[in-house]
Amino acid sequence: MNLIRKCIVAAVATAVATALLPSSSFAKSHKAKEPPCNFGQACIDKPDKISKATGWSTVKRCSYESHKMYRDVFPCYRTGGACPAATCKSAKK
Numbered sequence: 001m002n003l004i005r006k007c008i009v010a011a012v013a014t015a016v017a018t019a020l021l022p023s024s025s026f027a028k029s030h031k032a033k034e035p036p037c038n039f040g041q042a043c044i045d046k047p048d049k050i051s052k053a054t055g056w057s058t059v060k061r062c063s064y065e066s067h068k069m070y071r072d073v074f075p076c077y078r079t080g081g082a083c084p085a086a087t088c089k090s091a092k093k
Helices: 002-020 024-029 049-054
Strands: 042-044 059-062 069-071
Touching: none
Parallel strands: none
Antiparallel strands: 042 059, 059 069
């Protein structure tokens, strides 16, 4: 008698667990987003009036943990040729 009860309880628990799982269509519609940048990627901000006059530009680099672009500690001197060639894209969508 106890074996039959255990089997029924296990079957009910399995049925409830499978009913609560998300459907395959839900899993397909919620795919993981690609990271906005790759680790080590660097770019310079679009030069504003001050940086055009002085030649210094703000550099952004992609972090390892969050894959987001953060300002670098040191700016670069554009006319010296040490700046990244890529210009950062705006975050607006």
